[in-house]
Amino acid sequence: MSSTNQADLLPALHRLQEKFGYIPDHAIAELAKAHNMAQAEVVGVIGFYHDFRRTPPGRQRLRICRAESCQAMGADALALHASTQLGVEFGATTADGEVTLEAAYCLGNCACSPAVMLDDELHGRVSAERLDAMLAEGRGV
Amino acid sequence: MTQRIFVPRDASAVSVGAERVCRTIENEARNRGLDVEIVRNGSRGLYWLEPLIEVEIDGQRIAYGPVNPEDVPGLFEAGWLQGGTHALCHGPSEEIPYLKRQTRLIFARMGVTDPLSLEDYRAHGGFKGLERALDMKAEDIVDAIDTGGLRGRGGAGFPTGIKWRTVMNAGGGQKYIVCNADEGDSGTFSDRMLMEGDPFCLIEGMIIAGLAVGADTGYIYLRSEYPDAWDVLEDAIVTATREGILGANVLGSGRGFELNLFKGAGAYVCGEETSLLESIEGKRGLVRAKPPLPALQGLFGQPTVVNNVITLASVPWILAHGGEAYKAHGSGRSRGTLPFQLAGNLKQPGLVEVAFGMTLRELLYDFGGGSASGRPIRAVQVGGPLGAYLPESRFDLPLDYEAFAAVGATVGHGGIVAFDDSVDMAKMARYAMEFCAIESCGKCTPCRIGSVRGVELLDSMLAARPQHSNDDTLLRDLCQTMLEGSLCAMGGMTPYPVLSALDHYPEDFGLSPKQEEAST
Ligand SMILES: Cc1cc2nc3c(=O)[nH]c(=O)nc-3n(C[C@H](O)[C@H](O)[C@H](O)COP(=O)(O)O)c2cc1C
Numbered sequence: 210m211s212s213t214n215q216a217d218l219l220p221a222l223h224r225l226q227e228k229f230g231y232i233p234d235h236a237i238a239e240l241a242k243a244h245n246m247a248q249a250e251v252v253g254v255i256g257f258y259h260d261f262r263r264t265p266p267g268r269q270r271l272r273i274c275r276a277e278s279c280q281a282m283g284a285d286a287l288a289l290h291a292s293t294q295l296g297v298e299f300g301a302t303t304a305d306g307e308v309t310l311e312a313a314y315c316l317g318n319c320a321c322s323p324a325v326m327l328d329d330e331l332h333g334r335v336s337a338e339r340l341d342a343m344l345a346e347g348r349g350v
Numbered sequence: 351m352t353q354r355i356f357v358p359r360d361a362s363a364v365s366v367g368a369e370r371v372c373r374t375i376e377n378e379a380r381n382r383g384l385d386v387e388i389v390r391n392g393s394r395g396l397y398w399l400e401p402l403i404e405v406e407i408d409g410q411r412i413a414y415g416p417v418n419p420e421d422v423p424g425l426f427e428a429g430w431l432q433g434g435t436h437a438l439c440h441g442p443s444e445e446i447p448y449l450k451r452q453t454r455l456i457f458a459r460m461g462v463t464d465p466l467s468l469e470d471y472r473a474h475g476g477f478k479g480l481e482r483a484l485d486m487k488a489e490d491i492v493d494a495i496d497t498g499g500l501r502g503r504g505g506a507g508f509p510t511g512i513k514w515r516t517v518m519n520a521g522g523g524q525k526y527i528v529c530n531a532d533e534g535d536s537g538t539f540s541d542r543m544l545m546e547g548d549p550f551c552l553i554e555g556m557i558i559a560g561l562a563v564g565a566d567t568g569y570i571y572l573r574s575e576y577p578d579a580w581d582v583l584e585d586a587i588v589t590a591t592r593e594g595i596l597g598a599n600v601l602g603s604g605r606g607f608e609l610n611l612f613k614g615a616g617a618y619v620c621g622e623e624t625s626l627l628e629s630i631e632g633k634r635g636l637v638r639a640k641p642p643l644p645a646l647q648g649l650f651g652q653p654t655v656v657n658n659v660i661t662l663a664s665v666p667w668i669l670a671h672g673g674e675a676y677k678a679h680g681s682g683r684s685r686g687t688l689p690f691q692l693a694g695n696l697k698q699p700g701l702v703e704v705a706f707g708m709t710l711r712e713l714l715y716d717f718g719g720g721s722a723s724g725r726p727i728r729a730v731q732v733g734g735p736l737g738a739y740l741p742e743s744r745f746d747l748p749l750d751y752e753a754f755a756a757v758g759a760t761v762g763h764g765g766i767v768a769f770d771d772s773v774d775m776a777k778m779a780r781y782a783m784e785f786c787a788i789e790s791c792g793k794c795t796p797c798r799i800g801s802v803r804g805v806e807l808l809d810s811m812l813a814a815r816p817q818h819s820n821d822d823t824l825l826r827d828l829c830q831t832m833l834e835g836s837l838c839a840m841g842g843m844t845p846y847p848v849l850s851a852l853d854h855y856p857e858d859f860g861l862s863p864k865q866e867e868a869s870t
């Protein structure tokens with residue numbers, strides 16, 4: 210955060226989020242100062258982008274593609290399965306803090322629909338069974 | 351002699367197990383004491399066969415797929431390194447009809463080369479276009495693009511030559527080349543494939559664009575959903591800089607071009623070019639009113655070319671082979687080829703680069719092989735989430751910008767998503783509105799409020815569907831307001847999928863008998 214230019218704000222936010230998993234409150238003032246912006250402006254930018262979060266995520270981030278190609282291959286059922294299995298709505302984190310469930314709108318894996326992303330790992334042709342296995346593996350079960 | 355085995359590193363191939371297959375092959379070969387070299391290529395784009403493994407025998411590549419790790423010992427047993435027969439064998443890759451019937455100009459190297467090998471890139475025609483361009487006047491480069499008839503592949507189909515000429519003539523100050531690699535459209539993945547599978551092609555195209563308009567700095571705005579593409583591009587930029595392709599002295603010409611990678615943050619609307627520029631500037635991605643055109647006042651207020659990945663990746667071929675050669679392909683005012691992306695409920699999804707003019711039916715059945723489920727294909731969405739749904743009666747439409755526009759549809763970025771007869775088109779219409787509500791930048795009311803209103807309307811229609819008493823007048827009025835009153839195509843085109851669903855599948859909306867009759 211050495212720059213004084215607003216144009217470096219998004220890269221800085223990505224770096225912070227990579228480090229903490231979210232943008233902590235205490236970073237807002239620093240960011241504002243470093244990039245010559247008002248704190249409200251920084252908060253406004255963070256709020257605009259779906260990627261940035263203000264609260265800690267689960268240990269794993271599960272993104273299920275809900276866009277058209279995946280819908281055509283059963284993504285709605287997969288999404289319902291994930292939500293039931295994990296006991297959370299989309300956008301929420303499981304009570305044990307393990308998994309944050311999120312919707313994605315196309316992961317560029319449409320030729321292998323339905324697609325999901327577990328952290329940065331892309332999976333294709335995902336069945337309910339495979340999803341369960343991935344989650345179990347992620348939990349070290 | 352070392353024998354080469356090709357295992358794709360493409361994210362989609364890896365998503366269905368290519369990495370595990372790669373490790374299994376390595377282990378098997380080691381245990382058997384065999385001398386093999388594994389090359390990590392891009393994907394050929396025959397995704398239903400991924401992981402597609404190729405074995406090189408006497409200079410010819412033989413394809414096997416889809417290969418699971420469990421299949422690997424059996425493949426060695428069958429003698430696949432000597433061309434032994436096996437149920438997963440498809441013969442020489444280049445002879446597979448799906449590939450053979452394509453016109454691979456822009457994707458010629460895709461799946462053939464090691465994406466990060468400059469040697470491979472050069473050996474397969476790389477930098478011929480750039481070398482030509484370095485000997486040409488800027489006007490002549492733009493003329494070549496004009497002659498080729500290249501139009502923007504990001505969605506709008508705007509003539510690239512006209513855009514470049516505007517920037518070229520915009521005085522002598524700082525200018526930028528911005529590559530739109532946001533690829534937000536569902537059903538599309540050609541940008542991702544190209545960046546992961548042939549990154550130097552994009553880099554070459556951007557340098558040529560820089561030479562044409564007088565820009566020495568470029569940005570690639572890459573969506574954050576593509577971490578693999580990020581890694582490949584980062585590597586490719588380092589290599590290209592080290593080898594004097596990027597930097598202060600491009601191929602020893604004395605001309606400079608510096609390239610920056612910029613990561614998006616999960617906003618679909620940032621694929622809209624002015625929203626994208628705001629985003630690079632560190633702001634909320636609010637769409638800018640035009641004018642001023644980005645070509646005149648773009649990034650940081652300077653003249654800027656914003657082009658899609660495939661547009662820029664088409665440039666080296668055109669410069670290497672000439673505008674006339676490119677123009678020789680295509681139909682009507684849609685010249686050249688488009689890498690179409692077959693997705694959704696199809697038996698053989700994948701990348702199909704062909705000249706404009708092929709019909710939807712040919713793509714869906716001759717290439718796609720019909721539906722994956724074996725049920726009839728009922729609807730096809732072309733051109734991403736803002737594209738219209740087309741029923742069977744429209745399958746003979748040639749893929750051509752004008753032919754599609756004439757029926758209220760769009761070719762867009764070339765994504766083709768098929769649905770079988772289990773699809774609920776009222777739900778798809780609701781999804782289109784919901785997507786717009788989630789992704790609207792919020793700048794104008796028809797889009798911001800209209801989409802929310804659209805979701806509510808469709809929810810009540812869905813609830814009342816069993817009574818067959820629905821009236822679509824309000825929904826149609828709302829669509830009209832969005833069409834006419836939105837600042838950009840987000841709100842302005844969301845009505846396309848909604849209205850086309852209403853027009854072609856009224857039976858899914860629970861309309862009153864009178865209305866249903868009127869609509870057919
Ligand atoms: C909501 C919205 C999203 C868009 N998303 C993309 C995108 O992801 N990639 C892209 O290349 N163009 C996208 N576009 C089109 C761009 O605004 C612009 O037309 C394009 O980048 C110009 O490049 P081209 O002429 O090479 O197509 C989008 C447009 C809108 C309205």
Ligand code: SF4
Pocket residue numbers: 619637789790791792793794795797798836837838839840841842
């Ligand atoms: S149409 Fe939607 S996305 Fe486009 S400027 Fe208006 S509010 Fe923003």
Ligand code: FES
Pocket residue numbers: 274275276277278279280314315316317318319322323324536537538
């Ligand atoms: S629509 Fe799901 S990956 Fe593209």
